[in-house]
Amino acid sequence: MLAALATLGAIATAMLLGNPHAAAPALAPTIALRIIAFNDFHGHLEPGENSLPVPYPGDVGRSSPLRSGGAAYLATLIRELRAEAPNSLTISAGDLIGASPLISGLFFDEPTIAVMNAIGLDINAVGNHEFDRGATELQRVARGGCRAPMGGRISCPNGRAYPGAQFPILAANVTRGAQLLLPPADVREIDGVKVGIIGAVTRSTPAIVKPDGVAGLRFAAEAASINRVAAELRQQGVRTIIAVVHEGGETDGGFDACDNPRGAIFEIERELDRSIAVVLSGHTHRAYNCRIAGRPVTQAASFGRLVTVIDLVIDRASGMVVAQQTQAKNIPVPNGLTTDPSLNRMYPPLAPDPQVAAIVEDYRARAAPLASQPAGRLASEFDRIPSPGGDHALGRLIADAQLAATRSQGAVIALTNPSGIRTDLIPRTDQSVTYADVYAAQPFGNALITLTLTGAQLRSLLEQQFRAPERARILQPSHGLSYVWDPKRPVGARIVPDSLRLAGARIEAEHNYRVTVNDFLATGGDRFTILRDGTERSGGELDVDALTDYLRAESAIRPLVPDRQPRIRRVN
Numbered sequence: 001m002l003a004a005l006a007t008l009g010a011i012a013t014a015m016l017l018g019n020p021h022a023a024a025p026a027l028a029p030t031i032a033l034r035i036i037a038f039n040d041f042h043g044h045l046e047p048g049e050n051s052l053p054v055p056y057p058g059d060v061g062r063s064s065p066l067r068s069g070g071a072a073y074l075a076t077l078i079r080e081l082r083a084e085a086p087n088s089l090t091i092s093a094g095d096l097i098g099a100s101p102l103i104s105g106l107f108f109d110e111p112t113i114a115v116m117n118a119i120g121l122d123i124n125a126v127g128n129h130e131f132d133r134g135a136t137e138l139q140r141v142a143r144g145g146c147r148a149p150m151g152g153r154i155s156c157p158n159g160r161a162y163p164g165a166q167f168p169i170l171a172a173n174v175t176r177g178a179q180l181l182l183p184p185a186d187v188r189e190i191d192g193v194k195v196g197i198i199g200a201v202t203r204s205t206p207a208i209v210k211p212d213g214v215a216g217l218r219f220a221a222e223a224a225s226i227n228r229v230a231a232e233l234r235q236q237g238v239r240t241i242i243a244v245v246h247e248g249g250e251t252d253g254g255f256d257a258c259d260n261p262r263g264a265i266f267e268i269e270r271e272l273d274r275s276i277a278v279v280l281s282g283h284t285h286r287a288y289n290c291r292i293a294g295r296p297v298t299q300a301a302s303f304g305r306l307v308t309v310i311d312l313v314i315d316r317a318s319g320m321v322v323a324q325q326t327q328a329k330n331i332p333v334p335n336g337l338t339t340d341p342s343l344n345r346m347y348p349p350l351a352p353d354p355q356v357a358a359i360v361e362d363y364r365a366r367a368a369p370l371a372s373q374p375a376g377r378l379a380s381e382f383d384r385i386p387s388p389g390g391d392h393a394l395g396r397l398i399a400d401a402q403l404a405a406t407r408s409q410g411a412v413i414a415l416t417n418p419s420g421i422r423t424d425l426i427p428r429t430d431q432s433v434t435y436a437d438v439y440a441a442q443p444f445g446n447a448l449i450t451l452t453l454t455g456a457q458l459r460s461l462l463e464q465q466f467r468a469p470e471r472a473r474i475l476q477p478s479h480g481l482s483y484v485w486d487p488k489r490p491v492g493a494r495i496v497p498d499s500l501r502l503a504g505a506r507i508e509a510e511h512n513y514r515v516t517v518n519d520f521l522a523t524g525g526d527r528f529t530i531l532r533d534g535t536e537r538s539g540g541e542l543d544v545d546a547l548t549d550y551l552r553a554e555s556a557i558r559p560l561v562p563d564r565q566p567r568i569r570r571v572n
Contacts (some may be wrong), residue, residue, distance in 0.1 A: 033313075035312065039093035043097055045115060070304065076353045081307070093127070093299070093300075100443055101440050108155050114359055127246040184225075185199070195238070196242070198230060240320060248284030253288075298328055376433055383424045396567065399416050400414070402414040418476060
């Protein structure tokens with residue numbers, strides 16, 4: 001009896017403490033890892049008017065806009081996608097912040113970081129717009145802390161210290177001297193297997209952000225930088241490697257297709273080491289789901305309208321992805337604002353996440369007094385559809401506003417960059433627009449600079465629009481400036497002789513002209529380097545305020561009508 005009790009006691013002890021001689025449960029030979037990715041969120045916390053073209057149910061070849069996006073809806077979809085997978089990583093491919101609507105931009109994009117902390121974002125690869133306010137401000141956004149107000153923007157509006165990002169911001173190809181500005185990669189252990197994520201940003205960043213904000217930084221080639229870090233990770237035993245590149249391309253087909261892939265990201269992909277299993281991309285705001293030589297290359301549109309889901313199968317023994325078992329898809333983020341029942345049946349609306357919705361509402365309420373201020377009345381939409389010459393209705397309006405704001409400084413011409421105009425200006429049913437609408441169109445808060453150029457310098461400036469023949473970057477001109485350009489003429493001489501005129505009079509090479517641009521252009525942004533040579537500089541108000549003042553004044557009596565007459569003409 002005692003012996004039997006002793007035996008039972010030993011069995012019970014073994015069950016409680018574990019028998020060192022018992023065989024451990026066999027580990028599964030593979031590990032499932034889900035990647036949930038998005039890109040170019042740009043602080044779009046509210047749904048706004050954002051939509052995504054989707055196939056219309058039962059009508060082959062027809063697409064229809066599905067209202068998509070909004071941080072609270074994005075949070076719900078991410079939570080649901082995580083719940084379906086044993087392991088997951090949520091990754092942003094850059095431009096999380098910058099060029100943001102008022103609800104985020106007014107507070108230095110701290111609201112967007114607060115929302116992403118609540119969502120549980122794991123990693124963000126830096127984008128060019130993260131540098132909009134300079135490298136020092138980017139580092140503050142990452143680490144936390146309040147800053148002084150600037151240009152009407154407010155830090156830490158709730159009186160509490162801003163905590164910073166609770167996720168790493170990566171860049172393998174950005175250096176200051178011999179040192180990397182940001183961590184190049186992040187390694188996560190997933191069910192005992194190491195997974196490496198490498199971030200990189202487009203090497204063109206210095207030309208598309210304020211030059212003084214990135215002074216002293218070097219943006220190296222993306223593929224070479226990623227390959228270098230991938231080799232270092234392999235030496236550490238990392239065999240599953242994901243590249244997150246804020247650079248993109250174009251494809252044809254729908255949001256989950258990949259017809260005729262082209263552009264920078266596909267050139268980068270061809271140079272990447274084959275040890276890299278996945279390429280997540282951004283920057284071009286396109287939606288595609290490609291498989292290039294067996295490797296997924298994806299992008300999820302922009303503004304949180306879409307997410308990419310990639311399900312990886314990792315071989316436990318080798319630590320490498322089983323490529324033939326990888327599945328990828330792009331999924332819309334329907335927010336319930338679509339009124340078409342057929343679309344709602346195919347894309348069931350998501351419920352808003354209450355925690356994220358509360359954060360968004362708090363900042364919406366804080367921004368509301370400024371956001372709701374009337375900014376004028378419009379007879380119809382001022383859009384960004386370019387004329388054959390390259391100027392458009394909204395660009396003409398903004399240039400006219402900037403000229404009006406700086407005439408007291410002698411300005412006779414104003415020019416603005418199309419990349420700084422982020423959305424059309426659309427009136428409500430009562431023909432009104434608000435400060436928030438104007439801010440959405442001009443979100444960078446750039447100051448106006450009036451400077452002196454000779455006629456010869458002005459012509460050289462306009463010729464710089466055509467340095468990349470396949471992608472002219474046409475500056476939007478104020479009223480009175482006109483010219484003709486010919487794409488068949490050589491680069492550097494595309495403006496037709498004697499066509500460059502101001503109020504009908506020929507621009508004379510030796511005469512001086514006072515020209516207004518924003519401070520991004522004035523320091524050589526978008527590679528308009530001639531503007532660095534402008535003399536007698538004087539500062540002005542912010543571009544968004546100049547546009548607001550102009551709209552209020554010009555629409556005080558009757559709604560403002562878009563100027564549909566092109567100021568630039570293209571021949572041949």
